[in-house]
Amino acid sequence: MPASLVSNNSLLAIDVGAANTRAAFFDVVEDQYRFVASGVAPSTAEAPYKDVSEGARNAVLSLQGVLKKTLLDPTSRGIIAPSQPDGSGVDAVVVTVSAGPAARALIVGLLKDVSLESARRLTESTYARVLDALYLGDPRKPEDRIDDILRLRPEIVVFAGGTDGGAAHSIRSLLESLEVACYVMPEEKRPAVLFAGNENLKEEIEARISGLASDFHFSANIRPSLEEESLEPAEYDLAQMLVAIRKRNLRGLDALNLWAGGNTLPTAYATGRMARFFSGLYGGGKGLLSVDLGASSATIAAGFPEQTVLKVYPQFGLGESLSELLRHTSVDDILRWSAYDIPPAMITDYLHQKALYPSAIAATMEDFAISQAVAKQALYLAMQAAQKDFPKDAAYIRPDLAPQFDPIIAAGAALSDAAQPGRSLLMLLDAAQPVGISSVILDQNNLLPMLGAAAMQNSVLPVQVLESSAFLSVGTVISPVVKAKYGAPILKAKLIYENGAEANVNLKYGSLETLPLANGETAKLSLSVSRGADVGFGAGRGVKNLSISGGALGVVFDGRGRPLALPSDAVRRRELIKKWTWTLGGE
Amino acid sequence: MLAPVHHIAGFTTVVRERLLPTAGEVTARNGQKVGASDVVAEARWARKHALLDVARDLNVSPEKADDLIQCKVGDKVSANAEIAIGRGLFAQTVRAPKDGRVVAVGNGQVLLEIEQAKMELRAGLPGTIIQTIPQRGVIIQASGGLTQALWGNGRIDSGLMVNLMEGADSVLSAERVDVSMRGSVMLGGMIKNADVLQALAELPARGLIASSIHPSALAKAREMRYPIIATDGVGSLPMNSAAYKLLSTNIRREVAVNAEAYDRYTGARPEAFIALPITNEPPISNDTAEFAPEAQVRLRRPPHMGKIGVIVAVKTGLTTLPSGLRAPAAEVKLENDETVIIPLVNMEVVG
Numbered sequence: 054m055p056a057s058l059v060s061n062n063s064l065l066a067i068d069v070g071a072a073n074t075r076a077a078f079f080d081v082v083e084d085q086y087r088f089v090a091s092g093v094a095p096s097t098a099e100a101p102y103k104d105v106s107e108g109a110r111n112a113v114l115s116l117q118g119v120l121k122k123t124l125l126d127p128t129s130r131g132i133i134a135p136s137q138p139d140g141s142g143v144d145a146v147v148v149t150v151s152a153g154p155a156a157r158a159l160i161v162g163l164l165k166d167v168s169l170e171s172a173r174r175l176t177e178s179t180y181a182r183v184l185d186a187l188y189l190g191d192p193r194k195p196e197d198r199i200d201d202i203l204r205l206r207p208e209i210v211v212f213a214g215g216t217d218g219g220a221a222h223s224i225r226s227l228l229e230s231l232e233v234a235c236y237v238m239p240e241e242k243r244p245a246v247l248f249a250g251n252e253n254l255k256e257e258i259e260a261r262i263s264g265l266a267s268d269f270h271f272s273a274n275i276r277p278s279l280e281e282e283s284l285e286p287a288e289y290d291l292a293q294m295l296v297a298i299r300k301r302n303l304r305g306l307d308a309l310n311l312w313a314g315g316n317t318l319p320t321a322y323a324t325g326r327m328a329r330f331f332s333g334l335y336g337g338g339k340g341l342l343s344v345d346l347g348a349s350s351a352t353i354a355a356g357f358p359e360q361t362v363l364k365v366y367p368q369f370g371l372g373e374s375l376s377e378l379l380r381h382t383s384v385d386d387i388l389r390w391s392a393y394d395i396p397p398a399m400i401t402d403y404l405h406q407k408a409l410y411p412s413a414i415a416a417t418m419e420d421f422a423i424s425q426a427v428a429k430q431a432l433y434l435a436m437q438a439a440q441k442d443f444p445k446d447a448a449y450i451r452p453d454l455a456p457q458f459d460p461i462i463a464a465g466a467a468l469s470d471a472a473q474p475g476r477s478l479l480m481l482l483d484a485a486q487p488v489g490i491s492s493v494i495l496d497q498n499n500l501l502p503m504l505g506a507a508a509m510q511n512s513v514l515p516v517q518v519l520e521s522s523a524f525l526s527v528g529t530v531i532s533p534v535v536k537a538k539y540g541a542p543i544l545k546a547k548l549i550y551e552n553g554a555e556a557n558v559n560l561k562y563g564s565l566e567t568l569p570l571a572n573g574e575t576a577k578l579s580l581s582v583s584r585g586a587d588v589g590f591g592a593g594r595g596v597k598n599l600s601i602s603g604g605a606l607g608v609v610f611d612g613r614g615r616p617l618a619l620p621s622d623a624v625r626r627r628e629l630i631k632k633w634t635w636t637l638g639g640e
Numbered sequence: 641m642l643a644p645v646h647h648i649a650g651f652t653t654v655v656r657e658r659l660l661p662t663a664g665e666v667t668a669r670n671g672q673k674v675g676a677s678d679v680v681a682e683a684r685w686a687r688k689h690a691l692l693d694v695a696r697d698l699n700v701s702p703e704k705a706d707d708l709i710q711c712k713v714g715d716k717v718s719a720n721a722e723i724a725i726g727r728g729l730f731a732q733t734v735r736a737p738k739d740g741r742v743v744a745v746g747n748g749q750v751l752l753e754i755e756q757a758k759m760e761l762r763a764g765l766p767g768t769i770i771q772t773i774p775q776r777g778v779i780i781q782a783s784g785g786l787t788q789a790l791w792g793n794g795r796i797d798s799g800l801m802v803n804l805m806e807g808a809d810s811v812l813s814a815e816r817v818d819v820s821m822r823g824s825v826m827l828g829g830m831i832k833n834a835d836v837l838q839a840l841a842e843l844p845a846r847g848l849i850a851s852s853i854h855p856s857a858l859a860k861a862r863e864m865r866y867p868i869i870a871t872d873g874v875g876s877l878p879m880n881s882a883a884y885k886l887l888s889t890n891i892r893r894e895v896a897v898n899a900e901a902y903d904r905y906t907g908a909r910p911e912a913f914i915a916l917p918i919t920n921e922p923p924i925s926n927d928t929a930e931f932a933p934e935a936q937v938r939l940r941r942p943p944h945m946g947k948i949g950v951i952v953a954v955k956t957g958l959t960t961l962p963s964g965l966r967a968p969a970a971e972v973k974l975e976n977d978e979t980v981i982i983p984l985v986n987m988e989v990v991g
Contacts, residue, residue, distance in 0.1 A: 094641075095641075095642065095985065097642070098905065099904040099905055099907075100903075100904065100905065100906060100907025100908075100927070101644065101645065101907055101927035101928050102642070102928065103905070103907070107642075111642070153905075154905065194691075195691045195693075196688075196689045196690055196691040196751075199689050199691065199751070200686075200687070200688055200689055203685075203686065203689075204687075229747075233691070233744060233751055236744055237686065237689070237743055237744065237751070237753075239662055239663060242662065302905075373904065376874075398875075398876070401855045401875075402855070402874065402875035402876070405855060405873065405874035405875060406873055406874065406875060406940075406941075406945070409790055409873055409874075409902065409940075410940050410941070410985075410986075412985045413940055413941045413983075413985055413986045414941070414961075414963075414965055414967055414983055414985055414986065415941070415961075415963045415965060416941055416942065416943065416961045416962060416963055416965075416982070416983060416986060417942055417943050417961075417962050417963055418962055418963055418964075419942070420941065420942050420943075420963065421963035421964065421965070470965070472964065472965075472966065473964060
């Protein structure tokens with residue numbers, strides 16, 4: 054089993070999703086790591102297969118077909134590792150997993166607005182749903198808390214609270230309910246417990262809880278003081294706990310983990326790792342945003358200079374949780390994104406039916422329009438939820454809007470269809486509503502989490518692959534923050550190409566415009582904006598000769614204002630959506 | 641490509657694992673013949689506890705309180721029984737608030753289990769127990785007609801099947817229900833509102849096999865004490881022709897309706913099973929298949945959702961669909977002889 058990638062060349066990354074399992078092959082080409090090819094197959098976590106390794110093998114077989122190279126040993130059905138003189142095999146394997154139901158979580162903290170909030174934010178960094186919370190001031194009687202824990206049967210307990218060296222009595226009192234509930238539970242139903250509170254209590258907590266938990270982790274205090282929050286070390290521990298739960302629940306994951314030499318990570322955590330890594334490399338003063346809209350969840354990973362925010366929302370995934378989406382939104386809010394006049398009943402039917410068959414795809418234009426509207430609203434909700442936890446010192450143009458991000462990386466089947474980059478971009482512009490100047494990249498092969506898992510061992514590979522053509526650059530998006538009358542001029546742009554040619558845009562409020570700038574090309578962009586409009590340089594201030602990169606759609610100017618206000622008149626709204634879609638190259 | 645299988649079979653043998661969610665007692669024995677409603681295993685678990693803080697009530701340290709506690713783990717106690725007695729002239733006593741069982745003692749506290757929940761696991765279909773799994777459940781084998789469904793309200797029962805459908809696209813209304821149907825399992829069509837569910841409850845009915853249930857009626861359907869299954873899911877969908885043919889040709893037969901919720905991970909699905917007299921057991925249905933020519937399939941997304949067809953050919957490579965998406969697909973001949981292109985992920989093999 055390979056232990057290090059540094060001294061090896063090729064890498065096989067396997068991502069086990071709720072709907073699909075992907076296998077991607079990376080190798081050294083002309084002294085640079087490159088993404089070579091990928092294969093995909095339906096995931097097999099569910100009945101009747103109930104073995105994720107089957108889907109992984111099928112994905113690898115599909116990859117083999119593209120590579121014309123043998124990776125699977127036909128006898129043992131395992132991966133051939135390391136690579137062999139005859140060209141077969143691979144030097145290293147990494148695995149990421151998002152398949153499986155969201156883990157049921159209980160959070161425990163001392164103060165409702167302090168450590169309990171930190172516990173919630175930590176729990177939202179993985180595939181879990183918070184079902185209950187214990188905190189000081191919880192009005193329930195101790196026995197009622199115990200009964201509620203027993204009824205909910207949490208799989209994960211995230212326990213935070215207490216400053217290091219601070220008062221221990223309150224923590225002991227909360228611990229008691231958990232301890233008793235775990236004691237009463239059947240052994241096979243006991244939860245995994247992560248304690249990330251007062252570090253001085255480590256030994257006592259471990260002595261009291263570790264024997265009563267299916268898995269016990271002690272992490273650095275996520276709230277070492279009232280003012281300070283530090284989630285990252287605990288996020289890794291929580292990720293490990295989730296993999297342990299998945300290994301128990303998903304047959305075949307053990308075998309994949311063995312192929313990977315133990316290098317299995319939750320997909321979201323691996324994505325977050327890359328957001329952190331790349332924001333350090335490319336982010337500048339702005340943040341880096343990765344959005345992944347998949348069947349199991351919507352994952353938002355935002356890397357800022359001082360902090361990374363990782364949010365996983367199973368409730369906004371496009372799979373089995375769709376039947377519950379209307380708990381978080383309305384049919385009207387979904388329909389507002391559609392260019393077609395769709396009866397509301399079709400939306401409710403779609404949500405229930407798609408929840409039954411998450412891997413099914415839209416075959417007709419009408420079904421596709423519904424799926425796009427639903428996906429857009431799910432992503433919009435995820436972004437709105439994540440925004441609450443973005444750092445206050447991020448690069449905001451206005452505090453009630455998203456901070457400035459550059460680049461923005463989009464993944465997930467609904468978002469990253471390379472055949473229709475205009476549709477993907479419009480979904481991103483509508484749902485994420487970026488502000489200022491951002492380059493937008495589509496991760497059409499869902500490589501980002503795979504690179505995040507690979508980065509555990511080889512920090513060179515992700516950088517070299519990201520700088521290759523493995524990702525599709527959509528282009529640079531200019532989104533001024535402005536309020537104006539529809540049709541009022543808000544921005545003038547001049548683009549000077551490398552060959553000296555010039556193109557101009559006179560952007561009016563409410564419209565989308567594009568200028569061509571091919572992938573791999575750069576140009577100098579000068580902007581002058583109307584009074585009150587802000588593209589990140591201050592209200593009314595433009596920029597001269599800013600170097601920007603091209604992409605599939607070149608340079609896109611989004612003059613629709615922030616927050617995006619769609620016309621309330623349905624007919625006019627649908628006309629505008631059609632026009633915007635057409636502007637971005639869609640039908 | 642691997643294909644999921646949706647079981648609709650006129651005569652087949654099924655093997656079903658019926659397991660408790662937690663350890664309990666298996667009440668059926670190997671070789672026993674069971675009916676759908678027969679209890680095969682049961683489990684009890686504590687639903688409500690009382691935590692007695694002896695140390696606080698007697699105003700002593702937890703260590704001291706432990707010495708004063710009179711009961712031990714496993715003891716059954718009656719309401720008002722002495723749990724701990726203080727010392728001194730005016731000693732206080734801590735008493736059990738209700739009948740219960742001691743489940744934990746320590747740190748100056750006593751935890752009593754004062755209410756239990758009991759779960760009875762029913763067979764779900766008439767058949768023979770072919771294996772018992774200690775403390776967990778049984779495996780049952782049965783032969784007969786089977787149709788799986790996509791939605792169920794979690795109940796189990798059986799009865800003679802009465803047909804309230806005039807065709808696969810019938811809508812069931814409360815006016816169709818009358819007292820002569822009491823104790824029967826109804827073969828209904830689309831359920832568009834909750835009134836008909838209430839009318840069936842008032843009979844009472846022993847079950848409802850619907851083609852689909854409108855989302856607005858789901859909450860009511862979950863409340864009903866009789867089993868309800870929807871063969872084609874949630875919405876306004878006619879019954880797929882294979883299920884309709886099977887069910888409508890077995891009217892007045894005993895049908896078991898196991899409306900357990902669809903669980904994609906365990907494979908549990910709501911289903912209706914028709915017990916048939918047999919001389920030779922038919923083969924056990926496969927749970928997996930391959931998409932291949934001649935395979936009968938059920939289509940699961942628009943524009944032909946719920947239709948039954950036969951694969952003519954599996955296309956090589958990726959096919960561009962009217963939606964613009966590209967996916968592996970097959971040519972499928974529908975029952976009206978129309979041939980359509982369907983992405984493989986939008987089909988399941990009927991078998």
